Amino acid sequence: MTFLIAFISLLGTIAIFYGSKTIYAKFGFAWLSPIILTPVVVILILLVTGTPYEKYNAGGSILSNLLGPATVAFAVPIYKNFVLLKKYAIEIMVSITVGSAVAITSSFLLALLVGLNEELTHSLVPRSVTTPIAMDISTMIGGSPTLTAIFVMTTGILGGLLAPMLIRTCHFNTPSAKGLMLGMGAHGTGTSKAFEFGELEGTFSSIAMVVAALISIVLSTTLFPVFEQFVMSSLLP
Known part of the structure; x- marks a missing residue:
């Protein structure tokens, strides 16, 4: 029975995802994006059928485990777009380094402001990095990879929804x-949205996503602990 549930949950999740892609391609509404619609449908099915998450995850975890190979696959867009990476190297490195530093710093300060504990704080810090890398960073700095995945998904969804408006406004x-x-x-999510604007936009977004992941690993494991210690010691009486 456990094997059957695992098999159904795996194939069901894949089917729901591709169904969501079809719906999104047909109607184009942002709130119908597969990254939003797929988990909502899965959650509703689990609630209606009374299926425990642990049983569902017996099959769903197979998809989670594929995040490891996906991390290695990030080398592909760098290789394919090396000419652009070389041509705009200064712009890319400066903008992504600043963006990564702001993302880490703002996440940490926001966590302090709302009074999150240490584990939640460290889970929130890598929220602006793609999921597989963010989960690894979370593990390295003492966060919860599962919580980090939720924060990353939330960031991606909000970014995908708000970015087009920001692009038009600015x-x-x-x-x-x-x-x-x-x-x-x-x-x-942003990269998927970028390809809707055009191939070049998607290419630059792919590069940014990969470079941001690499820079964030360095910043999160070297400068962030120093910054965290400095801030916390300053707050102590």
Whole structure:
């Protein structure tokens, strides 16, 4: 029975995802994005059928385990777009380094402001990095990878919804500006949205997502602990 539930949950999740993609492609509403619709449908099915998450995850975890190979696959867009990476190296490195530093710092300060405990704080810090890398960073700095995945998903969804409005408001016209902003601010979801703008936007977003992940690993494991210790010691009486 356990094997059957695992098999159904695996195939069911995949089917729901592709069904969500079809619906999104047909109607184009942002709130019908697969990253929103798929988990909502899965949660509703689990609630209606009374299926415990542990049983569902027996099959769903297979998809989670594929995040490891997905991390390695990030080398592909870097290789394919190396010419662009080389041509705009300074712009990319400066903007993504600043973006990564702001994301980490703002997440930490926000966590302090709302009074989150240490585990939640460290889970929130890597929220602006694509899921597989963010979960690894979370583990390295003492956070919860599961919570980090939720924070990353929430960031991606909000970024994908708000970015087009920000692009229109700020009059971002160049593919590099649109792509780098979407890739840095909303990682995978942003990259998907960037490809809706155009191939160049999607390419820059892919580069930004990968570079941001690499830079965030360095910042989170070197400068962030020093910054955290400095802030916490300053707050102590």
